[in-house]
Amino acid sequence: MEQKTKIKGKVHYVGVNDRTKALFEGLWPLPYGVSYNSYLIDDEKIALVDTVDICYFEVFLHKIRSVIGDRPIDYLIINHMEPDHSGSLSLIKQYYPNITIVGNKQTFGMVEGFYGITGEQLLIKNADPLDLGYHKLRFYLTPMVHWPETMMTFDETEGIIFSGDGFGAFGTLDGGFIDTRMNTDIFWEEMIRYYSNIVGKYGSAVQKALEKLAPLNITTICSTHGPVWTEQRGKVIDLYDRLSRYEGEEGVVIVYGTMYGNTEQMAEAIALELSAQGIKNIVLHNVNKSHSSYIISDIFKYKGLIIGSATYCNELYPEIGSLLPKILLRDMKNRYLGYFGSFCWSSAALRRMNEFAEKSKFEIVGEPVDMKISMDDLIYSQCENMGKAMADRLKQDRETSQD
Template identity: 50%
Template sequence: MLTTVNITDDIYYIGVNDRETYLFENLWPLDRGVSYNAYLIDDEQTAVFDTVKNTKTHVFIDKIAGILKDRPLDYLVINHMEPDHSGAIKALQDKYPDLKLVGNTKTFELLEDFYGPLKNYHVIKDGDQLSLGTHTLSFYLTPMVHWPETMMSYESTTGTLFSMDAFGGFGTLDGGIFDDEVNLEFYMDETRRYYSNIVGKYGAMVQKALKKLKDANIPMNIIAPTHGPVWRTDPHCIIDHYDRWSRAETEEGVVIVYGSMYGNTQKMADVIARRLSENGIKNIRIYDASKTHVSYLISDLWRFKGVILGSCAYNTGLFPTMETLVNKLENSQLKDRLLGIFGTASWSGGGVSNLNKFAEKIKWQRVGESVEAKSSPKEKDFQQCIAIADEMAERLIKERA
């Protein structure tokens, strides 16, 4: 018996867990895996919402067949074409030859580019409806959350939003499927890591999508995303988080990230952190950019207002792991942070000077003067580090309501 879970009497969870893949999109570490969620509505007409990664095709189709037995599958709603959700479309239509594929014009362009022409296209426009019998679906186009074809589907008798990747996160569903069945702290962190690294760049489009849902004035009882838990107890909690993340709203706290080979730059990070603490800042996180994957750094940078970056010089440039971080930040469109800079160099430098160039490009508010120690930090360098910490703490404390 394969695991299928009733979301309501006739809406089923038919997703699968992936514990094998090391890196999502071959980039993001999956320490605790990922789920590819899919759903089935069993009505006069039957419908599935999204498929799974191609490696999971067989178990996915077996789950559908286990529910439908000899009955046909009438519709596949394709909310998103990224291959972690579109990988089983062709196989599903091979199994159910009359299957109608529901998507918008952009969906079918991508579908044909990826998988060649399939058949039975049912093209919908923003706001269109589709009745399955007792259940009625409405479609909301939400372009560029985070692909051009992304859309959401809403079922009105139960108030269920099939939201594709929006509101979803990393982490397999290990038994618990719903928000009230799992440890939410873990999934919230993993949902923010997913958001900040994959969707965050498109915050303006997320805001548009949230407005569209709000203006539609639809009761939101259940949010069923394509990764992570199903939000049924407090769906507005995850909507609020998305709203805050997409407006780059922050909590009080400072993330210090450094690149250091022999520990000299690291010493400066510890002095800065201690002084922040003496000034009453409680959320302080120090990360070694060579040890912690950039996706976790971005996730914390999305959360906290204060950012202090340090780098030793390395072959006339930034230390490579810090270079990865600043490149990702430049691309991420993350706005409105407070930035302090420190580092070390033994001859002509390259670390601090490049962090300063980054600061000009990203246009965050600068905090204190950047400090560059010669080889190892001396008392005067530590005093400059302390000055950065003092100004950072002062600016953060001033923002307290």
């Protein structure tokens, strides 16, 4: 068992899988489940890096003991205090009463607040070291990736970064937990969805964290969610770098809210013109069917965003009205926005979309289109013009990148 859990040196994987939970944080669907990753360093001094959701404590404890037997754990390093990672802290303290909790100033207020624990503590500052014997650790504070206490722990001996939620992804680890032992195909889209919905607001904080990590000789990434990244670590870092700079790919997300299909026909006309103009990455989301987490993920992925809404009770269509604040919350940058509305007797959706456009600070592309009741030749032409305007704007970037 001990050899099967080994990552590198004296570092072992002791995380668990959750295939039961339907919504992460009560918000985000988990079609592939999620892992809660914890790591054990079996050295002269034994260190546990993060814990797991309390629901899985018995499984967690069994995995720990399969590596160290009845020996005590000297340190519990807390990189992140969210309960899916710190939830087993109280029980670990019961089984290992002399354990020293390692964290920063922000950590310990949360430890006491969540669990009422004030025992042995090792307060660390940025770049402080901790010697376990063979493994030499150093701590890097990464506030707001994505809570104020978040930090990362670097094993200088093996080049392993224990990154907390940084570089995380949805999805369980089915059998293997290291990228070289598994098919990682599902994790790339789930990493984008994880980042955009969980961390997406904090792009500048992620950039600062990446700057701190840049000088380190990282061979392995051990996040609290998703695979242990070794051979594919460069792709993971590049993806987080690109997402945190809000650097979208060429493509357009068209999001619409429709009751009877007329607003949808506007979206279809815009998409058809985009395709005719040579834009290949086009994603249409009907908000009645697509969960907002997938929509937000695609908005992070592509530069172009076109939103359409029917008027409903003199307001936006309800699901569009729910989505727009979620987009604003993430403070995205470098996006191109077009929008359209429809109504039967009183135009309101487009007016509300104007308000969103001003708040978003996105670059407005094309003339907004407002349709009364259903499509006619004029509205169809206006939708085509919007599609062409968005395509032209994306092609400008294409040409600039080729210069």
